[in-house]
Amino acid sequence: MRTLVHLSDLHFGRVDEKLLAPLRELVERIAPDVVVVSGDLTQRAKSEEFEAAKAWLDTLPGPQIIVPGNHDISLYNVFRRFLQPLTRYKRYITDDLDPIYVDEEIAVLGVNTARSLTFKDGRVNDEQVAMIRKQLKGLDPAITRIIVTHHPFDLPKTEDDDDLVDRAPAAMQAFADCGVDLLLSGHMHTSHAGNTSERYQMSEYAALVVQAGTATSTRGRGEVNSFNVVRVEHQRVEVDRYGWDEVGMQFSLMKTEPFLRSGNIWAGHTEGLMASGI
Numbered sequence: 001m002r003t004l005v006h007l008s009d010l011h012f013g014r015v016d017e018k019l020l021a022p023l024r025e026l027v028e029r030i031a032p033d034v035v036v037v038s039g040d041l042t043q044r045a046k047s048e049e050f051e052a053a054k055a056w057l058d059t060l061p062g063p064q065i066i067v068p069g070n071h072d073i074s075l076y077n078v079f080r081r082f083l084q085p086l087t088r089y090k091r092y093i094t095d096d097l098d099p100i101y102v103d104e105e106i107a108v109l110g111v112n113t114a115r116s117l118t119f120k121d122g123r124v125n126d127e128q129v130a131m132i133r134k135q136l137k138g139l140d141p142a143i144t145r146i147i148v149t150h151h152p153f154d155l156p157k158t159e160d161d162d163d164l165v166d167r168a169p170a171a172m173q174a175f176a177d178c179g180v181d182l183l184l185s186g187h188m189h190t191s192h193a194g195n196t197s198e199r200y201q202m203s204e205y206a207a208l209v210v211q212a213g214t215a216t217s218t219r220g221r222g223e224v225n226s227f228n229v230v231r232v233e234h235q236r237v238e239v240d241r242y243g244w245d246e247v248g249m250q251f252s253l254m255k256t257e258p259f260l261r262s263g264n265i266w267a268g269h270t271e272g273l274m275a276s277g278i
Contacts, residue, residue, distance in 0.1 A: 002106045004146075005032040005060075006210065006228040008186025011071065011217035012053040013043030019216050019225055022250050024059050026242070030229055034101055034108055035060050038186040038212060039069025039150025041093060050092035057093075065099050067110040069150035069187065070122065086114065098128070100135055106144045106232055109135055113151040113165050122151025122187070123166040129174045136178040144232050145180045152185040154196050154209045163188060172196065176205040179264060182237065183207050184230070189214045189221040191228070193239045193257050195266050208259050208266035210239055227251070235261045236269075 005027050027035065037057070042049035050072075057064065072089045086097065097112040109132065113122030136145050151165035153172065165171070175183075183196075191213045197206035213226035229240040237259045242251040258269040 002033045002103075002144075002232045003030065004034045004036050004106075004108070004184075004230040004232065005030055006036045006038065006184050006212050006230055007215045008038040008150075008212035008227070009040040009069070009189055009214035009217055010037070010053060010056075011040055011043045011214065011219065012056070013046060013049040014218050015216040016218050016225065018249070019244060019251075020056060023215060023227070024056070026251050027060055032061065032229070033103075034106070035062065035064045036108065036148050036184055037064065037066040038148050038184055039067050039114065040071040040186060040217075041066070041069070041089070042072055043217075045072050045074045045088055047088055047092070050088050054092045063101050065101055065108045065110045065148055066094060067099070067112055067148055067150055068093075068097070068114045070114050073114055086112075098131060102139070102143070104140075104143070105234070106146060107136060107139055108146045108148060110148045113149045121162070121166060122149070124149075124171045125167070126170075129171055132171070132174050132180075133178055136180065141179065142234060144182065144234055144237075145178060146182040146184060146232070147175065147180055148184045150185060151187050152209070152211055153183050153207075154194070154199050155188070155211075156192055156194070159188065159190075169200065172200045172202070172207075175207055176202050176264070180207055181261070181266060182230070182232070183209045184212070184228075185209075186212050186214075189217070189219060190223050191226050191241055193259070194268070195259075197265065197267075204264055206265040206267065208237055213243075225251075226254070237266070
């Protein structure tokens, strides 16, 4: 079994400072095999925000798979936005926009969906789809394949479809061909777990989708600050959702959702096991 800590939408520049130390300490206790950060490390892509994000991320265990989000591209500086959109991200965080981690049980591939031509939307292009195929196609079938993006490939019906990543169907076909099991994303500041079967009706294929809320931003959009712990086995995945407990001043386990694989289809095992409330 492998354990991933899935953080998203940190938004340094608009973080709730009191959350940083408890979150770091809990991640250390969980001792994940991989820490995943699915974008929006900063609020306005300023140098000082990237520096603060990097300093905090360096206190977390590794390896880390990190991808940028739309907030990691300058908004108001037109020159930097269109000609140097991720220069600061690459300088302070990593110059690898498509990072990958592979061991004998999991492959975790980050894919950059942030684009300068839109203010918040994301996109995958043909080159990235080809890269996904190249990186994942030849792996041992026993390896669980995980994709990390900022923008989501699937959302509940209550959300606006405009928030889905552009050209998602082409990427989903590549995911099916490569046997991708799990899609991790952020962007919405809300938590969700489900599968792709309803939106993408593909023969004998449905990936598991796990959406993370904002771990540390003050912009919670009606949901407490949260993050996910994803426990991965080849035929089973459990998603633990941790939320901020204002009274206890700590992140507490809110819910555990188990999912099982049948062939190439992932589906919920139960309606979810309530672990503890906040």
